[in-house]
Amino acid sequence: MAEPDLELISTINEIDDQSFLSLCFGPSVSTRTWLLNNAEKFQLRPSLLFTVFLGFTKDPYPYVRKAALDGLSSLGNNVFEDGSMIEGCYCRAIELLNDMEDCVRSAAIRVVITWGLMLAAHSPERKQQLFDEIFVNLCSMTRDMNMKVRVNAFDAIRRLEIVSEDLLLQSVSKRVLSIFKGKKSLVQCSTDQLELLALNVAGAFVHGIEDEFYQVRRSACDALFNLIILSTKFAGEALSLLMDMLNDDSVSVRLQALETLHHMAMSNCLKLQEAHMHMDESDVLSVLFHMGQNHLNMVDCIIKDVSEQIDPKSEGKLEFDSVKVIAYIVLAISALASDNHTLRIPPRIFSYAATLLGRISHALGDIMDQSTIFAYLLHNSKHIGLSDLGFNSEGVSCSATCGSSVNDIPAIASLKIPAMIHEQQQKDDDAIESVKTILLKVQDIWPLIQSGVLHEALRTLRFCKEALGVFTYGTNKYNGALAFTLQYLKILKLVAKVWSLMSSKRSYPRRTGEWGFLLGKLERGLKELRSRFTGLTKEEEQHILELMLVTCILRLSNGEVCCHLTALRKLSTIASNIQHLLKEECKEPSTFVCEVQRSLSNLGTITPKSLCSSLDLREMLKSFTLGHLEISEELKHIKAELVISDNNYEKPLYFVPGLPVGIPCQIILHNVPSERKLWFRITMDNVTSQFVFLDFLSLGGCDEVREFMYTVPFYRTPKASSFIARICIGLECWFENAEVNERRGGPKCDLAYICKEKEVYLSMIHKG
Amino acid sequence: MAIDCLVLGAGQEVGKSCVVVTINGKRIMFDCGMHLGYVDHRRYPDFSRISASHDYNNVLSCIIITHFHLDHIGALPYFTEVCGYNGPIYMTYPTMALAPITLEDYRKVMVDRRGEAEQFTNDHIMECLKKVVPVDLKQTIQVDEDLQIRAYYAGHVLGAAMFYAKVGDAAMVYTGDYNMTPDRHLGAAQIDRMQLDLLITESTYATTIRDSKYAREREFLKAVHNCLASGGKVLIPTFALGRAQELCVLLDDYWERMNLKFPIYVSAGLTVQANMYYKMLISWTSQKVKETYTTRNAFDFKNVQKFDRSMIDAPGPCVLFATPGMISSGFSLEVFKRWAPSKLNLITLPGYCVAGTVGHKLMSGKPTKIDLDKVTQIDVQCQVHQLAFSPHTDSKGIMDLVKFLSPKHVILVHGEKPKMAVLKERIHSELGIPCHDPANNETVSISSTLSVKAEASSMFIQSCSTPNFKFLKRNLIDPDLKDLSYKAERTSNMLIRECSNPHFKHLKRNLDAKFDSSLSCGPALQVSDDRVNEGILVMENGKKTKALHQDELLLLLGQQEHEVRFAHCRPIYFGSLDEIHVMDSLSRKSLWLSQLSFKLSTELSDRNVQNLGEYLQVESITLSICSKENCPYRTIDRIKNESTAMVFCCCSWLVADEILAWKIISILEKHDLGST
Known part of the structure; x- marks a missing residue:
């Protein structure tokens, strides 16, 4: 009855028993199927419907059989008093489990379970035997080739209440169990048929949870719901299957498995063994730690019960091999991290925990770091002398860390979870302290550079860099300052290298290639240092500018005539910049700056030829000394993350030559102030670049982090079957004018690139 | 045929x-x-x-x-x-x-x-x-x-x-x-x-x-993970197509789940090319791969990279897939030579290795030295894991x-x-x-099944297209009769089966067994629809083969149908003669019949009792007033009491309705006694 048709409905109402029957028995198969499918809509006697449905389960047309079976399933709600009727229907459905057609087998399963349950209710004395029989028949259907049949079979098994233990155990083993081989089993059946029955049941659930379709796996998990309560042995076997399902790909299967496990736990038959734990040890420990914090009383009870198990058995040697013991220990130490001091956890457990520091700290890495845990453990086990334990502090090899932690004990003694935030704070402070120390120390290298001891200078710089490397990126509040300092160290290294190249007499004529390369790197580095950090103080800026002056002079001293003019122009710009800054601050310029300014004013009109002679570059450089850089803690590092997902040489973006192509980019911007301008640079062949303005303000987010998708148009697609474009994001440097890009409507100033260059694979679209 | x-x-x-x-x-x-x-x-x-x-x-x-x-x-x-x-x-x-x-x-x-x-x-x-x-x-x-x-x-x-x-x-x-x-x-x-x-x-x-595949997968992953965690390298020699992809998917999933960072390498060449084919032929892969395809191609491995020959001696743990599978030659042998001497490393072996290959030597026992040829000997210290994914x-x-x-x-x-x-x-x-x-x-x-082209008579077609199911209600009181009816039905079922095939004999034996078992606990109510069984295949020399309805057979053969009927004739009491002697014999007969019909209808509510004027019919049972002087089916010869209206009633029935017939006769007897 697909469409509600008033006329049709009125006609339907006129159909009585007699006309229904005569239509059903007519030769038209489609009419018959339709009538059977819609039989419930007519006001017919259930006994008549039963007769008709049961009769038509013999029809040669599968869809008629299916409709008849469906009709029988829905009749299951009515009460039939006649046992032979119920049995007749049930037996007919069992026969149809072997039908050739998938849809008939599916429908037959529903009738078997519905009428089988009715039959069991009607004759309770046969209940056990009937349930076993139904179980065997349904299990044999779980190996059907049709997915829906299998789902229906498991859904039907879910409705069974009692099944013999032997059959249950057989259903989780693919091999025929010995109980079925000859020996009399609990299952009521002749011995000859026993093995055949066992074959039908064998491994039904194993196959079910291995099934390709998640629908079947989910149903199989669900089917265990009632059965697991029936036998502890079966519950144990079923548990192994369910634990595997916790790693399933499908969420619905995992949920169903959990639900069944939950039911198991609620019915007191969940006996988890170590073998069932397929989770990573650290995951388990971390979960236990969290649980312990939230359920203090539980921890108290458990530890009281199991403290003997925790204690090592053999004298003197601590061997906590069992994951279970480690789990108890973690549970125990989790408690004291909470407020409740009334708990009585034996201090020795903390000392046991100390021996397992490596494993525990690995598991609790997201909560506290190793030294914190160690300090905490030591503090709580202080009643026992450490020497008594003779422990070998696994994983704590660094004496410095160890020492400092022990010293810190008073500070960490009243440790709570919020205190870990304090710990982070402490770490941050450590970081900024060492940054300051390093900046103080680094100015000592200047005399080394000047005196030509390049080796020594570089070594000092390397030490500084390594010292900073201890502080990890990412979690630190002073990331900006750290990044700045690292960049600064890199620049000093370059300055040192260039300086030594300049002053080395032997290698004259200078290795211009290397010289130019290093200078270029130095200039770029300085540009980044100046433009990629926000919150620079005037001092910092002045310091950078002075270094830029040095770089300019170094470039001039190279003797390459062609670039003198630009370098000189740059020199005077920077010098005036410094002057401007100093004026604002009302400070005196350094001797170096004075020297430069004097030389520049002496120069008057600049001619390239007169340049080298008129400027005493050496003198100027000699007057430079590296001052102490006071770093601001508020520095922010401007950076970007650029991802072009789903693009590689096998999966290129398609384009039509001559027409623009859109490159979908996933972008995260960090600390980009709203007044700054960002550009995409897309290069195709290392020569030509195209710039696209990125109007990030319209895309929302705050200055700290902006995350968005952006499709970058690339206009100049070549007549090539495929090519690689390189794309990256550049930040416009407000202080330097661009020299090349103006004509194409690109950025007005030079760009400092704030992300790694990405490759984009493009391929010409093929016609047809 | x-x-x-x-x-x-x-x-x-x-x-x-x-x-x-x-x-x-x-x-x-x-x-x-x-x-x-x-x-x-x-x-x-x-x-x-x-x-x-x-x-x-x-x-x-x-x-x-x-x-x-x-x-x-x-x-x-x-x-x-x-x-x-x-x-x-x-x-x-x-x-x-x-x-x-x-x-x-x-x-x-x-x-x-x-x-x-x-x-x-x-x-x-x-x-x-x-x-x-x-x-x-x-x-x-x-x-x-x-x-x-x-x-x-x-x-x-x-x-x-x-x-x-x-x-x-x-x-x-x-x-x-x-x-x-x-x-x-x-x-x-x-x-x-x-x-x-x-x-x-x-x-x-x-x-x-085989056991559950999850256990086998776990074992493999555990071996690989343990090896990597202790700083070793894992060599997985495989064929380029098939197991390589299976294990890549398995490892890639595991890496994702456990958030592992160890590199997984695939030796370039055939495997890379094969992965490409798998990516294109998604519709031939598993349900899971097909389902996730909309979001991610499962063969776009996140953690799998191409391997470069120069990386063989690079330090640090890694997993490497290399061909061929049995370490017989080529790249997998080259890597095996370098990695086998370290205790930390792990080599996995495929399920089957041809004799003579290094793989076969590793499978048979745990050798510490393998002679590759006369001059090359490999020191085997590494762990060996046998794969169980077939x-x-x-x-x-x-x-x-x-x-x-x-x-x-x-x-x-x-x-x-x-x-x-x-x-x-x-x-x-x-x-x-x-x-x-x-x-x-x-x-x-x-x-094989023999196919014969046959014409079908219109009656046969008619019968086939019209539902014709019957319910068979077995009476559980008399086991002998039940058996009888069963055997009758079974033989009719068997008749249509062609018995030339030895397999059929076997089937028949099986069927017998089934029947016997269902006989002991089979349902009382059974349904049958015999429309095709009623067909008869007629093959005559020189004529086209024909499928007929069974009713047409007699016509075709020009024969009469023979039925074996059982009969019984007994007197029934119909009240006093005085009330009815005025009527002529015909109306008297019809009155008695309608009385009987009423009685039987009330007693046998589930049966259809038809009064056909001359006689009553219930299923195959006919019941008529017998006016013969010497009915051969009579057990009591004369009527003892002349004053009452005692009438002889003659029943006949087919064997199938034996039980019902005797039930009716007993009803008639009660009728007799009840009215005295």
Whole structure:
């Protein structure tokens, strides 16, 4: 009855028993199927419907059989008093489990379970035997080739209440169990048929949870719901299957498995063994730690019960091999991290925990770091002398860390979870302290550079860099300052290298290639240092500018005539910049700056030829000394993350030559102030670049982090079957004018690139 | 008619699969493989047995290739290009795509590396593949007027298929290699239930029953993870197609789940190329891969990178997939040489290794030294893990498939002889299906379903299209009678079955057993619909074969129908004669009949009692007033009491209604007594 048709409905109402029957028995198969499918809509006697449905389960047309079976399933709600009727229907459905057609087998399963349950209710004395029989028949259907049949079979098994233990155990083993081989089993059946029955049941659930379709796996998990309560042995076997399902790909299967496990736990038959734990040890420990914090009383009870198990058995040697013991220990130490001091956890457990520091700290890495845990453990086990334990502090090899932690004990003694935030704070402070120390120390290298001891200078710089490397990126509040300092160290290294190249007499004529390369790197580095950090103080800026002056002079001293003019122009710009800054601050310029300014004013009109002679570059450089850089803690590092997902040489973006192509980019911007301008640079062949303005303000987010998708148009697609474009994001440097890009409507100033260059694979679209 | 099955290869052995089946006159070659263990003439099937005159084109209707493995396709270029077969060849699309790669790879190894004489050239491969007609799953192909074939998903390897072939009413399935449990990257075999005369199935693991795949996967992952965690390297020698992808998916998933960062490398070349094919042929992979495809191609491995030769000695843990699988030569051997001496490293081995390869040596015992050749000796300190991921079904899977398809005959191929014998016996005893395991070059003949074209009479058609179900209510009181009615029905069921087939005898025995068991606990209510059973096939010399309705038979034969009826005549009391003697005899009769009819209708509420004027009818029972002087069925001769209206009543019935008849008679007796 697909469409509600008033006329049709009125006609339907006129159909009585007699006309229904005569239509059903007519030769038209489609009419018959339709009538059977819609039989419930007519006001017919259930006994008549039963007769008709049961009769038509013999029809040669599968869809008629299916409709008849469906009709029988829905009749299951009515009460039939006649046992032979119920049995007749049930037996007919069992026969149809072997039908050739998938849809008939599916429908037959529903009738078997519905009428089988009715039959069991009607004759309770046969209940056990009937349930076993139904179980065997349904299990044999779980190996059907049709997915829906299998789902229906498991859904039907879910409705069974009692099944013999032997059959249950057989259903989780693919091999025929010995109980079925000859020996009399609990299952009521002749011995000859026993093995055949066992074959039908064998491994039904194993196959079910291995099934390709998640629908079947989910149903199989669900089917265990009632059965697991029936036998502890079966519950144990079923548990192994369910634990595997916790790693399933499908969420619905995992949920169903959990639900069944939950039911198991609620019915007191969940006996988890170590073998069932397929989770990573650290995951388990971390979960236990969290649980312990939230359920203090539980921890108290458990530890009281199991403290003997925790204690090592053999004298003197601590061997906590069992994951279970480690789990108890973690549970125990989790408690004291909470407020409740009334708990009585034996201090020795903390000392046991100390021996397992490596494993525990690995598991609790997201909560506290190793030294914190160690300090905490030591503090709580202080009643026992450490020497008594003779422990070998696994994983704590660094004496410095160890020492400092022990010293810190008073500070960490009243440790709570919020205190870990304090710990982070402490770490941050450590970081900024060492940054300051390093900046103080680094100015000592200047005399080394000047005196030509390049080796020594570089070594000092390397030490500084390594010292900073201890502080990890990412979690630190002073990331900006750290990044700045690292960049600064890199620049000093370059300055040192260039300086030594300049002053080395032997290698004259200078290795211009290397010289130019290093200078270029130095200039770029300085540009980044100046433009990629926000919150620079005037001092910092002045310091950078002075270094830029040095770089300019170094470039001039190279003797390459062609670039003198630009370098000189740059020199005077920077010098005036410094002057401007100093004026604002009302400070005196350094001797170096004075020297430069004097030389520049002496120069008057600049001619390239007169340049080298008129400027005493050496003198100027000699007057430079590296001052102490006071770093601001508020520095922010401007950076970007650029991802072009789903693009590689096998999966290129398609384009039509001559027409623009859109490159979908996933972008995260960090600390980009709203007044700054960002550009995409897309290069195709290392020569030509195209710039696209990125109007990030319209895309929302705050200055700290902006995350968005952006499709970058690339206009100049070549007549090539495929090519690689390189794309990256550049930040416009407000202080330097661009020299090349103006004509194409690109950025007005030079760009400092704030992300790694990405490759984009493009391929010409093929016609047809 | 018969199905003749000539096994040219893979009979009681694994290798060079090739079976030539003749069904109702059509001859099909299933698979055309080569044996990798031989280099002489035994490597190819003995094609001359198909046709002594080498006239293959007229003898064979078509060749069907199930999948691209060499032991199933290896001899094909030889057969087509060298032996000159020109007819159609059918295989699935992925098989067609991957076949040239494996064939060319094999040819190169044979010719370039071992310096053997070329059996076929690259051009031969290309020419051979031009003759291939690609097929899709479940696509029915009409090879010629009579022969139909259809492919079904087989799992095993990308593009593997089982093939169904049908000529007339004779039908069969050839499985090729298949897997009944799903992999991570391939699905389980899937086929419809059909009427089959013959099933030819592989039996590689004829006696093995495998545990849950999750346990096996866990074991593998644990071994790999432990090795990496302690700083070792894992070498996984595999074939480029199949297990490599399976393990890549497994590891990639695990890496994702456990957030591992160890690099997984795939040696460049064939594997990278193969991954590309898998990416394109998503519709032939497992359900899981298909489901996730919309969001992510499962073969876009997140953690898998290409390996560079220079990285062999690079420090740090890693996983490396390298070909070939049995560490016989090539890259996997090169890496093995470097990595085997360290205790930290782990080598995994595939399920099967040919004798003589390094893989085989590692499998048999745990050697500490392996002599590669006279001058090279490898110090083996590393751990060895045996992989348990086979793309072949286990014995339970074979049994499940045979049970599901329930063919009339089973032939086992592609297995080891002793194991096949065990399985053969199981199929015979547990499923009651005759089973054969022919050796190479043996022919098995089985009878097939005979199809006869017949005209049907309009009455037969009418009867067939009209539902005609009956309910059979067995009376459980009298076991003898129940048995009787049962036997009657069974013989009628049996009559329509053709008994020339030995299998039928077996079936009949089985059926008997079933009947007996259902007799003891079978339902009281049974339904039957005998419209086709009522048909009768008439074959007369010189006339067209005809299917008639059973009622038409007598007409055709010009014979009368004979019925055996039981009869009984007894007196019944109908009150005093005075009230009714005024009536004429006719109206008196009808009054008595209607009285009886009323009585019976009330007593037998579930039966239809019909008053037909002359007599009453209930089912086959007729009941009439007997006015004969000497009725032969009478047990009491005269009426004792003349004053009362005692009338003789004559009943007759068919044997089927015996119980009901006696019930009616007892009702009549009560009627007699009740009114006195």
